[in-house]
Amino acid sequence: MVIYEAGAYDVIVIGAGHAGCEAALAAARLGCNTLLITLSMEGIALMPCNPSIGGPAKAQLVREIDALGGEMGINIDKANLQVRTINTGKGPAVQAIRAQADKYEYHQVMLKTLLTERNLHVLMAEVEEIEVSNYKVTSIITKTGARFLTKAIVVTSGTYLKGRIIVGDVAFDGGPGNQFPAVRLSDCLKELGFTMGRFKTGTPPRIDRKSVDFSKMVEQPGDDMDLRFSYITEPNQREQLSCWLTHSNTKTHALVMDNLDRAPMYTGAITGKGPRYCPSFEDKVVRFSHKDSHQLFIEPESRTTDEMYIQGLNTSLPEDVQIQVLHSIKGLENVRIIRTGYAIEYDYILPSQLKLTLETKNIAGLFTAGQINGTSGYEEAAAQGLIAGINAALQVQEKEPFVLKRNEAFIGVLIDDLLTGEIDEPYRLLTSRAEYRLLLRQDNADLRLTEIGRKIGLVDDYRWQIFQQKKAELEEEIDHLKKTTYTPADNFMTDFLKQKDSAALKDRTSLWDILKRPEITVNDYINLGLINTQTPSILEQIQIQSKYEGYINKQADQVKKFLKMENKKIPLNIKYEEVMSLSNEATHKLNQVRPTSIGQASRLFGVNPADINVLLIYLEKEKRK
Amino acid sequence: MLYDDIAAIATPPGEGGISIVRLSGYNVISKANKIFKAYKKEKELTNQAAYTLTLGWIIDEEGNILDEVLVTIMRSPHSYTGEDVVEINCHGGSIPARRCLEEVLKTGLRLAEPGEFTKRAFLNGRLDVSQAEAVIEIIRSKTDKGLKLALNQLTGKNSLIFNRLEDDLIRVNAMVEASLDFPDDVGDLDTAEALGLINNVLINIDKLLLAGERANIYREGIDIAICGKPNVGKSSLLNALLKKEKAIVTNIPGTTRDVIEDFINIKGIPVRLRDTAGIRLTDDLVERIGVERSRQVILDAELVIFILDVETGITVEDKEIFKAIDNNNVIVLVNKEDVEAKRITDGELTDLFGDTKIIRGSVKEDIGLEELEKTIEDLVLSGDVLYDNEEIMINLRQKNALLKAKKYLTDTLVLIEDLPLDCIGVDVWGALEAIGEITGKSLKEEVIDRIFTEFCIGK
Numbered sequence A: 001m002v003i004y005e006a007g008a009y010d011v012i013v014i015g016a017g018h019a020g021c022e023a024a025l026a027a028a029r030l031g032c033n034t035l036l037i038t039l040s041m042e043g044i045a046l047m048p049c050n051p052s053i054g055g056p057a058k059a060q061l062v063r064e065i066d067a068l069g070g071e072m073g074i075n076i077d078k079a080n081l082q083v084r085t086i087n088t089g090k091g092p093a094v095q096a097i098r099a100q101a102d103k104y105e106y107h108q109v110m111l112k113t114l115l116t117e118r119n120l121h122v123l124m125a126e127v128e129e130i131e132v133s134n135y136k137v138t139s140i141i142t143k144t145g146a147r148f149l150t151k152a153i154v155v156t157s158g159t160y161l162k163g164r165i166i167v168g169d170v171a172f173d174g175g176p177g178n179q180f181p182a183v184r185l186s187d188c189l190k191e192l193g194f195t196m197g198r199f200k201t202g203t204p205p206r207i208d209r210k211s212v213d214f215s216k217m218v219e220q221p222g223d224d225m226d227l228r229f230s231y232i233t234e235p236n237q238r239e240q241l242s243c244w245l246t247h248s249n250t251k252t253h254a255l256v257m258d259n260l261d262r263a264p265m266y267t268g269a270i271t272g273k274g275p276r277y278c279p280s281f282e283d284k285v286v287r288f289s290h291k292d293s294h295q296l297f298i299e300p301e302s303r304t305t306d307e308m309y310i311q312g313l314n315t316s317l318p319e320d321v322q323i324q325v326l327h328s329i330k331g332l333e334n335v336r337i338i339r340t341g342y343a344i345e346y347d348y349i350l351p352s353q354l355k356l357t358l359e360t361k362n363i364a365g366l367f368t369a370g371q372i373n374g375t376s377g378y379e380e381a382a383a384q385g386l387i388a389g390i391n392a393a394l395q396v397q398e399k400e401p402f403v404l405k406r407n408e409a410f411i412g413v414l415i416d417d418l419l420t421g422e423i424d425e426p427y428r429l430l431t432s433r434a435e436y437r438l439l440l441r442q443d444n445a446d447l448r449l450t451e452i453g454r455k456i457g458l459v460d461d462y463r464w465q466i467f468q469q470k471k472a473e474l475e476e477e478i479d480h481l482k483k484t485t486y487t488p489a490d491n492f493m494t495d496f497l498k499q500k501d502s503a504a505l506k507d508r509t510s511l512w513d514i515l516k517r518p519e520i521t522v523n524d525y526i527n528l529g530l531i532n533t534q535t536p537s538i539l540e541q542i543q544i545q546s547k548y549e550g551y552i553n554k555q556a557d558q559v560k561k562f563l564k565m566e567n568k569k570i571p572l573n574i575k576y577e578e579v580m581s582l583s584n585e586a587t588h589k590l591n592q593v594r595p596t597s598i599g600q601a602s603r604l605f606g607v608n609p610a611d612i613n614v615l616l617i618y619l620e621k622e623k624r625k
Numbered sequence B: 001m002l003y004d005d006i007a008a009i010a011t012p013p014g015e016g017g018i019s020i021v022r023l024s025g026y027n028v029i030s031k032a033n034k035i036f037k038a039y040k041k042e043k044e045l046t047n048q049a050a051y052t053l054t055l056g057w058i059i060d061e062e063g064n065i066l067d068e069v070l071v072t073i074m075r076s077p078h079s080y081t082g083e084d085v086v087e088i089n090c091h092g093g094s095i096p097a098r099r100c101l102e103e104v105l106k107t108g109l110r111l112a113e114p115g116e117f118t119k120r121a122f123l124n125g126r127l128d129v130s131q132a133e134a135v136i137e138i139i140r141s142k143t144d145k146g147l148k149l150a151l152n153q154l155t156g157k158n159s160l161i162f163n164r165l166e167d168d169l170i171r172v173n174a175m176v177e178a179s180l181d182f183p184d185d186v187g188d189l190d191t192a193e194a195l196g197l198i199n200n201v202l203i204n205i206d207k208l209l210l211a212g213e214r215a216n217i218y219r220e221g222i223d224i225a226i227c228g229k230p231n232v233g234k235s236s237l238l239n240a241l242l243k244k245e246k247a248i249v250t251n252i253p254g255t256t257r258d259v260i261e262d263f264i265n266i267k268g269i270p271v272r273l274r275d276t277a278g279i280r281l282t283d284d285l286v287e288r289i290g291v292e293r294s295r296q297v298i299l300d301a302e303l304v305i306f307i308l309d310v311e312t313g314i315t316v317e318d319k320e321i322f323k324a325i326d327n328n329n330v331i332v333l334v335n336k337e338d339v340e341a342k343r344i345t346d347g348e349l350t351d352l353f354g355d356t357k358i359i360r361g362s363v364k365e366d367i368g369l370e371e372l373e374k375t376i377e378d379l380v381l382s383g384d385v386l387y388d389n390e391e392i393m394i395n396l397r398q399k400n401a402l403l404k405a406k407k408y409l410t411d412t413l414v415l416i417e418d419l420p421l422d423c424i425g426v427d428v429w430g431a432l433e434a435i436g437e438i439t440g441k442s443l444k445e446e447v448i449d450r451i452f453t454e455f456c457i458g459k
Ligand SMILES: Nc1nc2c(ncn2[C@@H]2O[C@H](COP(=O)(O)OP(=O)(O)OP(=O)(O)O)[C@@H](O)[C@H]2O)c(=O)[nH]1
Pocket: B229, B230, B231, B232, B233, B234, B235, B236, B237, B248, B249, B250, B251, B252, B253, B254, B255, B256, B257, B276, B277, B278, B279, B335, B336, B337, B338, B339, B361, B362, B363, B364, B365
């Protein structure tokens, strides 16, 4: 094959899934001449698994991406078909919005955004080679012989790397949704010295709406509210589509058990490790054999097609068994399959080989983001894509790298976990993984991150203006509530409290503190004219910040301690073999991960407090030398 | 501020002349001042210059005196650690020092990690670079030993209670987190079950604390003082319990002029027994000093045997002395029941002593002494006996962790109805982290594992 010189770019992004789109847009918007390469145009921003975005921990991610100037929030707001709030009543830290996406619309809206972005060039091609000189990326070569020179590369190849699809005893090479897999790229990464692993994930069959009997199911409508992910999108007035709930039964489970000898999960045909939070249906039946039924949600995939997704039924059973299983379920007796469920195995790169910027430690200018790093989920992918894209651009422009800490954002938790944790299944973010989740709420992502995004350069004037207005209004209102006080002698307040069945005041008390009482809400203040603003987002902030002030402050105190260790940096060139008295296990682990701070080191499995003390003394000694 | 405030007992364990509780950090002087009452009011610790000695008492929250101490103050950077340092010199033995340390910790200091003073000294530039390796060795060996000990004590083979506690706590955490992270699959928290588990954990924490207290008593023993007005039979009781003629016994009031002490074993519990000079107003200088000492011994004691003389009846002096006994653990012994002339009625006793344990007996005729020993045992080992009868050693670090967990969980119990689940999550998680400190395990992953094994989750 003749290789020809096809041009030069500042940043090249390989793969146009959720990570790739964010990475490319971020780099382009930061002024880098950017090339986004996709295996197929249809694969851009594809949702090959469940057609939904958000939910606990994930909604926080989307809001954070949005506050930093990313695209996912805006995109889903324009392409949803149902939106709900999850975990209402369980507290502000875990309350999360979740949208069902119209997957075709989602793809199209993103496609339009990409194609109209200045500085961004979209190209359909397969990358076969990443060329490196002196441990620094120089160029890529496509299957058709084009060489593009570049300063930085972001690989966001999702589950395409050596993708292999398995349905019962049938198996073939393929990417998600039967797209072409990326075969050569994985070998190329191996040749560059990266350790690769293999994961598995699965997806349920899709069915034809016309063949479903909804009268036997429970309707799950969306919330009748104006719910949006992005802080800058306009209210969405479109009609919401419903989801439907049905259940599997003992007959279904018997079918599964009878056919286990044909289930690749149990015959050994699948070797990659699958996620525990997203088990196959056959796995659920086997492991929770005492349960007579499992929930199944039937979700529309689009406003314009009749394809529906069955949440809870991801499976790689043979096709004929899948049909029988479906027909045993209430409301699906006569259902027709549009796409068969399948399991997919793919290569990923062990994430301990990355820096917090998502640049690889070994090859300068090479970044990876998304499922290639061993994560799962569109939101996790997008978040990494954004961070990798930003850092690729910052590096090209010779600026300081950008890293979010665990106390600043779920994005920080995600990336730190990837680098320091033992990732032995596809990683999914959970609110339980964030030690400071009361600070990292979906409602305050803009307050946490917009200023940071502005500094980086991704927050445009429009978003900046909306943010500043909100911040000013919020501060003014809080100030007003804290300064307005009442004495026990005040008749107006005494009557109000009596009417609300709330204890009388003992001392002079501010409106802010009175609001802390469970029985008092901001709505009461609005009714009494005690509050000036009517803006829902401001009222939400006031309510949360006052009611949970005690707990929020508790966590803020913990953060102070956490930061002390985080801010103790470990020099990059440290030789752990020379640190006397470090345990062998710790030395090995530290060498493998090469943490950048004492805090990060202390989170490594196998590094105990004594090792940390030894390290501290060693660092001090080196410093004084 | 670089580091938080820490404290620990700086002298090696065992019976020594003096035990030192050392505090280091940047707010330790004002914190120590909160539990310190100087002899001379103007000598508040915060006013004292560096390298001064201040005499006074360590007091608890209610203002009770725990120990008479000498306090040294050193100011940053001229101290061992380079930070502000307070050293509290307690009376000999480890018990006063431990009590004092517990009081110190209540003011918000953290128990120092093994070797942490040395570590800080080095990190703050107070030790030479050439000493780095020695410092590393000290810290390494101390930390390893500390961890090993901790593990052996609570998580050894007879650690049923601890394991159950940890398990229940992981389960509560998993329930809460599963409900928060997988609401579609798991639904709302089963509050009744969660409360049941939390209560179980609290019961087991209390069991461990009690077992630990008991093990401590068997290991370190207690201080008992015998007191009363002159001539009631105090020295006679000391001799009887010791089964030897240690103290001089005469029928002359005021025989004992100084504190006489010895060690015995009562029902397996090591006891330091102290006989005191009979308390009365006196012009005799020697006796007056003796009386003053008696008062101090009574203050220091963990249990006081207060003797009355049935022959003389209850006098004004008796009433005055009883008032001065500022101690919850008192046993009243009505002595000389062998004599004819009995001048103390039951009514009188209940009027004066209420619920206090009262024993009638005769030291001379060995009546009631067995009951006395039994009562001492009961009082000292108060509470239920562990059902499997095992005594678990608990060090201060473990005790603190248990207390911390207990605090978090009691908060949860109070607030579970009023607060949303994510805030409750902070507290049950705090409890789990505190327990994790005991074993050095990070329990976060175990909670996540538990979510997936116990709840059927999946898209
Ligand atoms: N009858 C009778 N006499 C007793 C008994 N116990 C002690 N005595 C006598 O009481 C007198 C005083 O006994 P001590 O033991 O010296 O009394 P104490 O309380 O130590 O006296 P001081 O040291 O002076 O305060 C002695 O003569 C004892 O023999 C008793 O149970 N019955």
